[in-house]
Amino acid sequence: MTNFIVKKVAVLGAGVMGAQIAAHCVNAKVPVVLFDLPAKEGPKNGIVLRAIENLKKLNPAPLGNKDDAAFIEVANYEDNLDVLAGCDLIIEAIAERMDWKHDLYKKVAPHIAPNAIFASNTSGLSITALSEGFDAELKARFCGVHFFNPPRYMHLVELIPTVATAPAIIDQLEGFLTTTLGKGVVRAKDTPNFIANRVGIFGMLATMYEAEKFGLTVDVVDDLTGKKLGRASSGTFRTADVVGLDTMGHVIKTMQDTLQDDPFFPVYKTPEVLTKLIGAGALGQKSGAGFYKKVGKDIQRLDFATAQYVTGGAKADDLVGRILKEKDPVKKMKALRESTNAQAQFLWAIFRDAFHYIAVHLDTIADNARDIDFAMRWGFGWQVGPFETWQASGWQQIATWVKEDIDAGKAICSAPLPAWVFEADRTGVHTAAGSWSAISKSYVPRSTLPVYQRQAFRATVLGEGTATGTTAGTTFFEDESVRIWHSGTVEQPDDVLIFSMKTKMHVIGPGVIAGMEMAVAEAEKNFKGLVIWSADAAEGGAFSAGADLQSMLPLFMSGGVKAIEPMVAKLQQAHMALKYANVPVVAAVAGLALGGGCELMMHTAKRVASIESYIGLVEVGVGLIPAGGGLKEAALRAAADAKGTDILQFLKNYFTNAATAAVSKSALEAKKMGYLAANDVIVFNPYELLHVAKVEARAMFDAGYRAPLKAQVAVGGRYTMATITAQLVNMRDGGFISAHDYKLGAMIAEIVSGGEIENGSIVNEQWLLDLERKAFMELLNHPKTQERIMGMMQTGKPVRN
Template structure:
C-alpha cells in the first residue's frame, strides 16, 4: 500500500480551500491550484483563498501556522508542481465538461501511480472517467468531504469498477488516520448516503411543518434534540447550509434519481422560499433566512419567518404537548403525542425512516453504513435504523400497516427483529440476507462502548467507572452529567491508584483517563458547589478543594503512568486533570482551558501551580521571574481556551511531547499504546523547585487589571478575582531567593478559593452560569 506524503487540491473555492487547510492540519504539504488570474499575480485566486481561510470562522486551520504548508499556484503555469504529489483532489465546479478538460491536463502532469479523486456528490464516477486511460481509471476514486471539512467527520468513498483495491485502501487509511475521517463506503448512486437521506428528511420536514401549520420555532423544537438531531432543527439547518443551495441539491437529485424514487413524490417548489432567495435572505450567509437578527434601534432582536404571511416577527418559545411527551416517553412518546407536534414528528420520521429502510443495499451494503453516514454527515445522534430500533421494528411496521403505508424492504427483512443486537458481547447488525453479522472495527480502533458490552467494570460509583481495557491497562471513565468533576470522580481516581499499586507486582501497570461523552469534562460540578455555598457549608467546600488537590497530586506522582485522553471541551477541573497527567494523548479537536474566573473563582485543584511550573520550565520564554508568571496570569485571568490541540500546545495546556490523534475513534487505542510504552521503565516526575517574584508581581498584575477596568475591558468584580489570582501566581510574601514547593502554591490556591466563595459576587456568577449558561459581567 502506497504512502501519501504530499497532496494537491485543484479548485480553491469554499470546499477546495477548506480541504487543503485540513490536509495541512495533518502536517501534510499541499499544493493549491486554481485558474490563472487575468491581471496581476496569476496565482492570486489561490493566494486569496489562503488569506480568506485565515479569516474564516469557524477556523479551517487548527493553527494558523499550518497555512505555511500550502503552496498556491495556477493551472496554466504550475502543473509541474504535481510531479511529486501522491494524491490530487479535484474540487471544481460540478460540470462534467469542465472536469473532463481538467482530467486531460492532470493525466499528462501527474506522476505515475498518483491517486486522483473528485469531491463531487452529483456526478457518477463512471461518467467522470469516460475517455480516460486505463491507468487513470485504476487510480481514480470519489472522496466526498462534508462542509466544513475540518469539523464534519464523514467522508463518503466511492470506488469504480476499475479502481485498484490498493488505491482504495491507501485513500481510506489516509483519510481515516491522518485526516480523522469516518470513511463510509458508498455505491455510485445519486447523493450517495448522507445527502440522499438528508435531503429527503429536510424536504419532508418542511412539507410537514407547512401542511400541519407549525411555526418555524415549533418545527425546530420537535425536529431537533427530541429526535436526536442537532438543536438547529430543520429550518435552522437550512439557514446554516444556505437556503439558495437547496434548490440546486434538489434539482441535481431529481435529474439522476430512479423514476419511482420516493423523493420525487415530495419535492416541492415553495414560492415563499424563492422570494426569500431573490431578496438575499439566504440564511446565515445572507441577510437572514428562517431566522434573522433585527438590529432596529441598535438592539439585536431574534426574529423568525412566519411561514404563512412571509413576514418576520419576534421569536416565540415553542409550547407543545409533544415536547413534554418526549421528555417522559422518549421517541415513542414524541411520535404518539396527539397534538400537532406529535403529528409532525410522526410524519417526518415515518417517511424518512421508511425511505432509508428501502435504500439498503441500493446505496450501501449495510444498515450500519447508512447510520454512520447520517451520524457523521448530518450530526444525528442516532442513524435511521437506530431510530427504528428505538421505536421497535415490530411497532413501526404495525403502525405503517395500520395507516395503509407500504412496509420498506429492510423492515420486512427484520420481521420484528432489531437491526442491531449484542451477541456474546459483540455488536451485530442485520444484513439484507436476514442474517446477523458482527460489526468490525478498523485496525487500530478501540471503543470503550465495545469493551462495556463484553465486560463488567472493575469498580464503579455514581460518577465514574474503572474498566479493564486489556494488556494491564485500566481506563477511568467519567459518567456524571456533562462529565462534571465531583467527589465521586476523585474517589475513583484514588481507587484506581490503589488498584494499580506499584504498577509492577499486580495485574495492572498503567491508567488511561477517557470517556465517550460529547465532551471530556466541563469542569467542577457547579450545582453541588452552589448548594454548599447557599447553606454556608464552607468547611465542606474547603474539603472538596483540598481533596481534589491531593488526588491530582497523588495521580501525578504515582509509581505508574497515567495518560489522559481529552477531546472536545476540557474546562476547569477537566483541564487540571490533563495538567497533572504523566502524558496526554489528545484528540485534535480539543477546547481546553482554565475558565474559573468566569464564575468568580480561580483554578483550585493545582491548575495555577501547574501553569506556573510549565511557563517557568518553558525554554522558549524570556529570562527572569516575571515573564513566566505574567504569561500564566494572562492565560488564566482571561479564561483562555484553545481552539484545537495544536493551539493547546502553544498555551502550554499540552506539552510538545504530548500526542495528538486526528480520528476520535482511535483516541483510546493511541492513549493505551502510549501508556504501555511509558510503563516499561516508568519513573514519576521529580518535584520542581518554584521561585516566584512576590509583591512586585502582584503590583504589576493589579496595575494591568486596573487599566482594563478603567477602559471598560474588565469589570469591577474581574478586579476582585484577578487580585485573588495575583496572590497565588506572585507567590504571596516571597521573592525569587526563596524556594517554594507545590504544596505552598496549592495552599495559596485554597486560601484564594475560599476567600472568593464567601463573596456575593462569586455566588451571583455561579447562579447566572447555572441559569443561563453565560457568564455574568458584574
C-alpha cells in the same frame, strides 16, 4: 502489510470546501498544495491567497491554529501543474459541473504520479461518468471522496468507488481518512447524491411538504425538528439557510435530472418558496436572508403566505414537547401517531416518510442499513439514525402503520414497502451478526480493515449488542462516580488500568477524588500505567467540566467556608498523587477540559488529546481562582520555559489565559497556550484515543519510567506581581474590567509570582498550593463570588459583576 503514507496532498479548487479540506490536512500535519485558476489581475495566485486569508476569519475555525495557514502551498493551473507529480493524493473540489470537471481532468491527468490516488469531492455527481476519458490505469485509482461541510468538524466522509476502482486503493484511502484526518468513513454506491445527501435532502423536502400540509411556520418546524428530535439544533429551515439555498437547490436539481424512475420523484420538485428566494438572491446565511433574516438583534422568519419577514421565535406546543420527552421510543411513536395535535401529526408524518424512503431505497443506495444510519448521524448530526429509530420504536408495529398510511393514500408516495420488511421473525435491521443488506439478503458484519483494530470501542448501532466502554473488560471497582477497570479478563488482565468518570459532564466531587486515589494505588501495585478516559469521549462528551460546585453546597450550608477547605486540600493532593505516581498516568482528553478538569490533565505524566479539545482554567467565570494546582503548574512551566531569564515574559501567557478564562478552540491551540506540552500527542479520530493513550502509557513504562523529582521552583516574587497588577489597575480604571475582576486578577498574579517574596526566590510546590487554597477560601466568602456561583447554577451563564 505495506505502509500507505501520504507525503503530500493536492486540492484542486480553492472554494469554500477545497480551502477547508486543505486547512484540515494542515491541522493533521499533512503537507498540502491548494490550486485554483490564475487570477486575471494582481498576483497570479491571488484567488488561492484570498481563500487562505478567508480561512483565518471563518467561524467555526477550519484551522486548529490560525498561524498554520502559512503551511498551505499556493498554486495555479497555468504555472504549477508539475507540482502534482509529488502528490500521493489529489482531491478535486471545484463547482458541481460535469463539463468543468472534465476540462480540468484533461489538464491535470498527464501530471498525476503513477501511484497517486485521484478523487473528486463531488456531493452527488456520478463518479463513473466523471472518470470517462481516463485510461484504464487512472480509472483504477479514481474514486469519490465526499467531505461534509465544515470538513474539520463533520465526522462523515463518503467513499465512492466505481466498478473500475482497485479495491486496495479504497482500503488505503479509508485508513488515511480514518486515522490521519480522523473521519468516520461510509462506503457509498455510485448513485445520485450518494447516501447522506440523498436521504437527508429527501428528509428536508418531505419536511417542507408536510409543514405546508399541516400549516406550520418555519420557526415551529425548526423547534420540532432540532434538538427535541436529537438532531442538529438548527432544525430544517435554518440548516438550509446555513448550507446555502443555492447549494440545496443544486442538490435537488441533481435528483430531478437523474432520478426520473424513482417512485418518490414528485417529492424532488423544488419547493416554490425556494425557487422564489433563490431568484431574489436570498440564499440564506451568506446573503443575510433566506427562510430567516436578521434585523438588528432580532431574527425574523419568512411568512409563506405574504412572502414578508415577520417576528419569529415561536416554539412547539407544550403537549408535543412532553411527548418528545418520553424515554420509551415505542410509547413516543404511538403517542405521536394517535395524537390529534397538528404538530404531533406532522412529526409522525416525517418519521413515516423517512422510514418509507429508506426501506424502498436500501437495496440501491447502500450496501447495508448501518451505512445509512452512520451517514445520517455523522453527516447530518442526528443522534440516532433512521433505521435505529424504527427498530427502537417496534419494527413490526411501525411497518404496519406505514403500510396502513400508504394504503390509505396518506403517505408521500404509493410505492409499497419491500417484502423483507415484513419477514416473520424480523425485529429490525441491526443484529449481533451484522446489519441487513437488501441486495445480498444477509446481515453484513463490520469492516475488518487493520485501521479498526485501533478503535477499542467503535461507534455502535442500536441492536448490534457489542460491548461498550461502560460495560467491557473487567471492573476492579465501580460506584456512581467512577469505574476503575481494564480491558482484559480476570484470568488474563490487560497491563494498563483505566479510570473512567461517570458523573454528569465528568465533574470532580468527593467520589471522583476518592476513586482517583484508589486507581493510582492499584495501578502502582499491578499495572504498567493508568489511563484516564471516559466512554462518551468519542461521542462529543467532556473530559471533565471541572469541580462539582453542586456537591460543595451542602457542605457550605452546614459548615461554611471552613467545611470546604479539607475538600480543596484533598483535590490538590489527588492531583499531586497523579503527578508523582510510580507508573505513568496518561490523560485521554476530548471535548471540554475546564477548570478542575484542566488541572487534573495538567498533573498527568502525558496527555493524549483529541484535536477537538477545549481546554482552559475558567474559574474566574464563577468568581473563583483555580485551586487544584493549575496556577502552581503555570508557575512551574513558566520557570522551566524561562530557563533563568526574566520569568515575567513567560508568565504573561499563563496569567492572561487564567485571568480571562480563555479556552482553547482546539488541541493545537492548547499547545500554544501552554495547557498541553510540546510532546503531548494530538489524535484526530476520537475513537482511537484510548488505543493511543494505552500505547503511550505502556511505552513510557517499558522505557523505564520514573516519576519526576519533587520540584523546587524559582519565582518572580513581588516584582513580577507588581508589574502584572499595574496593568490590571489600568484596565480597571479604564472600565475594561470590574473591581471584582481586578481582585481575581491580582490574586492570580500573586499566586503565579509566588507571593510577597524576593524575585528569584526558590519555593516548593506546596508553598504555591497553599497560596491557591488561601485565595480560594477568601473568595468563597466574598458576596460578589457567591453571586457569580449562584448565577451560574441558575442560568448556566457567567454573571458580570
